[in-house]
Amino acid sequence: MRATLKDIGAELGLSVATVSRALNGFPEVNAKTRAAVEEAAERLNYRPNRLAQKLVSGRSNMVGMVARMTKDAAADRGFVEIMLGLSARLAEKDIDLVFQVDVDADPVAPYRRLIAKNTLDGFILNAPLIDDPRIAYLNEMGVPFVVHGRAGETADYPYYDIDNHAVSARAVTLLADLGHRRIALANGVAGDAYSRRRLIGFNQTLERFGMATPEVFVAHGTPNEDHGYTFGLAALSGRFGAPPTAFLCSSTLVAAGLYRAAADRGLTVPDDVSIIAHDDAMPALRAINFDPALTVTRAPLRDACVPLADKLIRRLAGAEPKRLQTTFEPELIIRRSTGPVKQGEEDPW
Template sequence: MANLKQIAAELSLSVTTVSRALKDGPEVHPSTVARVKEVAKRVGYVPNHHGRALKTGQTLTLTAVLPMETHDYLSDLAKLPLIEGMTMAARQAGYSLSIYSTTPDDDPVDSVRRLLQARSADGLIITRMASSDPRVPLLLNEGIPFVAFGRTDLDIAYPYVDIDNEKIAYEATRWLTRKGCRRIALQLLVPNDQASAMRLAGYERAMAETGIRIDPSLIGHGTFTMESSAAWLDHLLGSSNPPTGLACANELGLVGALQALGRRSLVPGRDVHIVTRDSTRLSRFLPAKIGIHSVDMAAVGRKLVDILERRIANPLAPVEEVLLPGEFDPGE
């Protein structure tokens, strides 16, 4: 197997220059980088990550902490593209990705403490951020590189990637009001998490701008699996003043809502207007006239790993904060 010394000898360069060129070091001329990479590809050079780990004390492993949202086996469907994006980005960066899955009953702080004690990863990705999330100051105090998927309301700088859930809910609600809806139901994402708080804020802002009074009974605070969504909406539809618009938390909430409408022979887009957030593109294949906010979760996963990799390489660099929008398709 080819090594750096052989590539350096063939090009009459130093091993240091070859190593820096393979990492796209800014101190190496672009033409030299191209020559080095061409030879490395021709001779089949593969970086010796194991040797680097022994030399630096790194594990070359990144760990993503992914809580199960419910005990329902389909409730975590949206995590699949996220895991795919993280896995591919980690591999390209020379890392392996491990998934540390926790149950809804596990304490999130205890889970992070166990990972810190094990020292089995060079960096952590934490998800499902809560208000005043205690994991953020814990990880900052421990000095381990990490990045969060989501924001918390702590007045602390820390690296994160988040979806603009407030804007998504705001746009969904305004679109429903333009459709003439005055009774708009809102599904939140996960009880007591920061993403749900942002969705609620966007909904409230849109309702206030249009002068529509909010009916608290139309706000769903549960974790919306297909079953719970169907039961919740069916209950609302059976009331004396049912909703005419619905903002779904995700595609599973949408599927449940469509079942509830079908039971009562109601047609989406005619009897009840619907907008959903979709992280898997599932909604595009459903025969229903609905508005869709698409979120590229694979891109989110790649961005999380990219930021974490840079954080590991340079812990003192400026904190990176990324807020990604959803892409709205009114389905008309």
């Protein structure tokens, strides 16, 4: 049904070897022959059989991506964004994406399964943990991969990350300059590397301004509306002592929950409480549409896709991991959800 090298060879009275070479741009084939082969390939609508290619060459032009499945898939919004963009870029290079969700307790299991099938050239990881067992496993198996984000400080793999330390630092600096002294952090999931970096940036910057924050002013959790709402309600209840006058949120969704919590408590933004979030520029809930418009640190997830794909391609071609590492700086966009601290609330906790 589908045309093969043999078909083209038969058509032109050539061997499959020559046809293969002609199509793959080897130098030792006559220009006229090559033209004829290319014409025939076009005419017969020839497409190389990936499986056969991989079987002999060891390359399949397929890479894998595994989604951590959580009860609420909301945590994977970022995953999806990356996957879409990545796939688009990889498709340009005729590389396919094999997708699998992680349904096991063991996060390494899906990688083991996929690698065992012997069918993939490499992997893209996202949302790395602080000490990520997947990274350890892939390194151990010698499988090429790139990471969106990065785990520890000494990474020996290609990655594209944003400067999460700076995310917190810039936000805290703004709030401190506005006079806030009681600042809370609605952080991401506890084990995630980015959360850790944001937390460190948060604490270090507070310290730089001579502040500290009680432990109850920091919450970890899946960055969704619920998390923002429940944490906001609790923090603003006064149960923990004087409530925060400002919040850092790990995402715009969390901020939405915080707006709701503030409203429930009869507080207005930004007069009673300032809110600032990190904005991945997901299309679902735009920071600019908030009322009042949300102040954010911003680093569009989508910007990571092309660099990540390119890093992977270059890695597969044998490039040095160390030369494929990028850290991107977020920008700060001041809108209307942040303002000077309220009169009489300038005291630290």
